[in-house]
Amino acid sequence: MSLLEVTNLRVRYDTPRGPVWAVDQVSFKLDAGETVALVGESGSGKSTTALAILGLVAFSGGTVETGEIWFGGKNLLALREDELRAVRASEIALVFQDATAALNPFLTIGLQIAEVLEVHRGLSRREALVAAGKALGDVGIAEPEARLASFPHELSGGQRQRALIAMSLIAKPKVVIADEPTTALDPALALLVLDLLRREREQNGAGVLLVSHDLELVASEAKRVHVMYAGRVAESADADELFAAPWHPYTAALWRARPRLDGERPKRLAAVAGAPVDPAALPTGCAFHPRCEFVVERCRRERPDLSGLLRAEGAMSLRSGRRSACFEKERLALPREEASTP
Numbered sequence: 595m596s597l598l599e600v601t602n603l604r605v606r607y608d609t610p611r612g613p614v615w616a617v618d619q620v621s622f623k624l625d626a627g628e629t630v631a632l633v634g635e636s637g638s639g640k641s642t643t644a645l646a647i648l649g650l651v652a653f654s655g656g657t658v659e660t661g662e663i664w665f666g667g668k669n670l671l672a673l674r675e676d677e678l679r680a681v682r683a684s685e686i687a688l689v690f691q692d693a694t695a696a697l698n699p700f701l702t703i704g705l706q707i708a709e710v711l712e713v714h715r716g717l718s719r720r721e722a723l724v725a726a727g728k729a730l731g732d733v734g735i736a737e738p739e740a741r742l743a744s745f746p747h748e749l750s751g752g753q754r755q756r757a758l759i760a761m762s763l764i765a766k767p768k769v770v771i772a773d774e775p776t777t778a779l780d781p782a783l784a785l786l787v788l789d790l791l792r793r794e795r796e797q798n799g800a801g802v803l804l805v806s807h808d809l810e811l812v813a814s815e816a817k818r819v820h821v822m823y824a825g826r827v828a829e830s831a832d833a834d835e836l837f838a839a840p841w842h843p844y845t846a847a848l849w850r851a852r853p854r855l856d857g858e859r860p861k862r863l864a865a866v867a868g869a870p871v872d873p874a875a876l877p878t879g880c881a882f883h884p885r886c887e888f889v890v891e892r893c894r895r896e897r898p899d900l901s902g903l904l905r906a907e908g909a910m911s912l913r914s915g916r917r918s919a920c921f922e923k924e925r926l927a928l929p930r931e932e933a934s935t936p
């Protein structure tokens with residue numbers, strides 16, 4: 595059994611323009627010691643999927659309609675709020691992007707970090723503060739013991755971000771959800787965050803769920819990738835296969851459109867041709883069909899399921915469990931697959 599298993603997740607928001615299924619039939623697994631990525635345009639449902647795992651969908655006004663999220667032998671969607679709170683604080687951590695909003699302005703950094711260990715690991719205040727000082731040092735904060743007594747506003751933006759990461763990771767969570775963890779950061783801090791996530795994975799065996807629009811980042815960090823479009827998974831594959839030869843026209847368009855600015859991470863996903871999908875008014879059939887260069891008549895009427903190739907004998911897809919939600923995948927994938935299969 596995987597560390598985390600999401601099955602058939604469906605989340606609805608009721609908006610003034612009608613219901614929006616922000617996440618629809620989403621399933622994936624995350625194993626210990628690996629990074630799995632959710633990637634896609636803005637509004638594709640990545641953060642909502644992350645919120646559902648943390649049991650926070652209701653707090654943002656959404657409803658989980660169907661699905662199961664298995665972690666540690668329990669379906670998280672069936673837990674009470676107090677049980678979820680314990681899981682959130684110590685076993686499934688979220689690395690936030692906005693440290694200013696996430697830290698309590700009225701408590702010292704030391705007390706905020708120590709509290710996690712006191713409440714969830716049973717450490718004394720003294721032991722927890724010692725561990726908090728070490729954690730601040732580990733994320734590169736100078737004079738960490740002195741900083742324990744600082745309030746958030748007394749730290750620089752970069753120091754606050756480091757302190758928040760130290761707090762998120764101090765209880766050695768089994769799963770780390772990193773939602774756009776580097777987007778707003780300067781390059782040095784982004785590298786530090788990636789280093790810390792790698793350390794969690796390699797030294798502590800954590801599973802990392804990386805939510806990002808940054809395809810270069812995903813390609814370098816993730817073992818497996820789920821490409822989301824309009825709340826659904828359009829393509830799932832191992833990262834090296836996915837980016838070497840995308841099967842789904844949307845993945846291919848994303849990969850072609852990625853910004854390649856030397857030394858600088860993109861702040862936004864570059865535009866794929868055509869208007870972004872409006873989740874409150876999904877087109878019939880395949881949600882990508884108004885933008886797809888390979889569209890055929892069937893695409894306008896029916897919704898494709900996420901599945902492997904029918905004619906996959908001996909092909910890579912059988913070995914990797916690769917899947918795409920596209921009626922034309924045989925045509926789009928097989929020539930490339932056959933070419934690369936020995």
Ligand SMILES: Nc1ncnc2c1ncn2[C@@H]1O[C@H](COP(=O)(O)OP(=O)(O)OP(=O)(O)O)[C@@H](O)[C@H]1O
Nearest residue numbers: 607609616635636637638639640641642654655873
């Ligand atoms: N609290 C909310 N109330 C109503 N609709 C919402 C809410 N949060 C998200 N949505 C809608 O759900 C869809 C998915 O949003 P979500 O934030 O999960 O996307 P995302 O892939 O994380 O996008 P981004 O890359 O911009 O962070 C969007 O259409 C969004 O407008």
Ligand code: SF4
Nearest residue numbers: 880883886893920921
């Ligand atoms: S199902 Fe049709 S419209 Fe959708 S991605 Fe495939 S070819 Fe394009």
Ligand SMILES: [Mg+2]
Nearest residue numbers: 640641642773
């Ligand atoms: Mg998001």
